[in-house]
Amino acid sequence: MCEDDHGIGRRALFVTGAAAALTLGGVTFASGAHAGAADDQETRTVRGTLPTGSPDFVYLPVEVPAGVAEIKVSYTYERPSVPAGTAGNALDIGIFDEHGTELGGRGFRGWSGGARTEFFIRSDDATPGYVPGPVRPGIWHIVLGPYTVAPQGLAYEVTVTLTYGKPAPAPEPVYPPSRARGRGRAWYRGDCHLHSWYSDGRRTPAEIAALAREAGLDFINSSDHNTHAAHPHWADQAGDDLLVMLGEEVTTRNGHVLALGTEPGTFVDWRYRARDNRFGRFARRIRGAGGLVVPAHPHATCVGCGWKFGFGEADAVEVWNGPYTPDDEVALADWDSMLVASVRGGHDWLPAMGNSDAHRDPDRVGSPQTVVLADDLTREAVQEGIRAGRSYVAESKLVSLAFSASGAKGEHAGIGERLRVAPDTPVTVRLEVTGAPRCTVRLVTDQGTLFTSDPLPVAGSGTVEWRTTASYAAYVRAELRHETAAGPVPGALAAFTNPIFLGAAKTP
Structure with a gap:
């Protein structure tokens, strides 16, 4: 085993086409001296310290010689105590192969963020989050992401082990089908944010x-952070009763966005901030791969979670994320303000979604869930329903809504329509309404909440009617709220709808 210190003085600063990044001194091996020696290994360990204010991504070049069957990487870093209210150390990790680290390029081979302390890649297999395939000779780059750095700095140690030998045959990936057995034009339940x-x-x-099946879902979307490695592993889980769409949660330092329903094997880069002016390029990448662009939990309070890219490139927005919390209430109010601006300015409106963002127990898959009116249970039909706003969000399969508006001459419109x-x-x-015991109905317009019902009966079913005009309300949407003991503050959502627009559309 060889060791090397990569102190901060050896760094070289370069620009990747987006944010500045740090490149450390390279790690070298025996340049093929072990090629052909099956199961022979070489290991190198490097150490260094990153100061506060380090770039978002730090690259450690690794010279991989010919004849390597497997590359394995492990890392550790110090977590010193910090004063209350001060961020401690958090260090993410991933890797790019000999194709390089160009933004949006071909080099991506995996990312685990801070979820794992080690990973391997070989032709026939890889650690979850990483992409199997040949370990070809050339300069690979381990990428370190100093998510937060303590005042004392971030001391790290990275160990790289190469195993030589003949690579195993690589399996051909199999992906889930883009359709399931639907019910024709119907309401389909889905959860599009799952890890x-x-x-x-x-x-x-x-x-x-x-x-998902237990939660009564008809469709789901795979959305692991910053990797498409899961895509080939969903084929066995799809069926006539469950459509599995493929995507990614593109997790930047300035917010997260769901790539919803992209073509199998699509990777979307995340190495940029709002100030880099690169998001439009990758929003187009998502749509070019057949997906929807959906900013996730835009007002979440975790570091890097708040959405700072604006909504000009969005196809929908995730207003409700997991158990209902104050940041969801803020997201709902912000979305409603965008609706008001759209009807007053005569421009396109942005539909809302809700998803579970479930990671582990006790996170509940399908809580909440987006219920979409789609022509069939296919990827394209579900996406079209989401994009058109023909949907509502419910806390579970128990809650169902039917929401409509009608005129005096038999005119009729449903959710997302005019x-x-x-x-x-x-x-x-x-x-x-069904399945919402003791909940209160609120009807919200561009003028605010104009109607609040008495609580529904314990049986949870009821019908509410309200009369208005297009001159009084440019749109109307429904909220179903739980009881609350907080005085005038509304209770947590049980469900909400996208709007129905009233009257002729205003032109800009």
């Missing part, structure tokens, strides 16, 4: 699929 053990989740795809009536034509808004 498996291919990132920082603790559940296998099989366990997630079983929980009721085209004259400004002063009477409009009847109707909400039918």
Whole structure:
């Protein structure tokens, strides 16, 4: 074993095409001296310290000679005590192969963030989160991501082990189909934000699929952090009763975005901040691969979670994420403000979603879930329903809504649609609810909450009607709220709908 110190004085600063990054001195091996010696190994260990203010990504070049069957990497770092309110050390890790580290390039081979202390890659297998395939000769790069750095600095140690020998045959990936057996045009329930053990989740795809079926879901979306490595591992879990879409949670330092329903094997880079002006390029990458761009938990309070890229590239927004909390309430209010701006400015509106973001027990898959009116249970049909806003969000399979608006001459519109009536034509808004005992209905418009019902009966079913005009309400959407003991503060959501628009569309 050889050891080397990579002190900060040996760094070289370069620009990847986005944020500045740090490249350390390279790690070298025997340049093929062991090639052909089956199971022979070489190991190198490097150490260094990163100061506060380090770039987002630190690259450790590794010269990989010919004849390598497996590369294995492990790392540790110090976690000193810090004063209350001060961020401690957190260090993520991943790797790029001989194709390089170019932003959006071909070199990505895996990322585990802070979820693992070691990983391996070989032609036939890899640690979850990493992409199997040949370990070809050339300069590979281990990427360290100093998520937060303590005032004392971040002291790390990285160990690289190469195993020589003949690589095993690489299996051909198999992906889940893009359709399941649907019910024609119908309401389909889904959860599009789920994490498996291919990132920082603790559940296998099989366990997630079983929980999805138990939750009454018709479709799910694979969304592991910053990797597409899970995509080939979902084929066995799909079935006539469950559509499995493939994607990624693109986890940047300025917010997270769901790539929802991309083509199998699509990787979307995450190494940029809002100030780098690169997000539009990767939003187009998502859509070019057949996916939707959905900012996730935009007002979450975790480091790097708050959304700072704006919503100009979004196809929908995740307003409700997991158990209902104050940041979801803020996201709901912010989304409603965007609706108001859209109707007053005469521009496109942004539909809302809700997903579980489930990682491990006791996280509940399908709580909440997005219920979509789609022409069939296919990837394209579900995406089209989400993009059009023909959906509502419910806390579980027990809650069902039917929401509509009708005019005096038989005009009718449902969720995400427009009721085209004259400004002063009477409009009847109707909400039918099941599965929501003691919940209160609120009808919200561009003028605010204009109707609040009495609590529904213990049986949980009821119908609410409200009359208005297009001149009084440019849109109306429904909320179903639990009881609360906080005075005027509304209770947690049990469900909410996307809006129904009233009257003729305003042109900009």
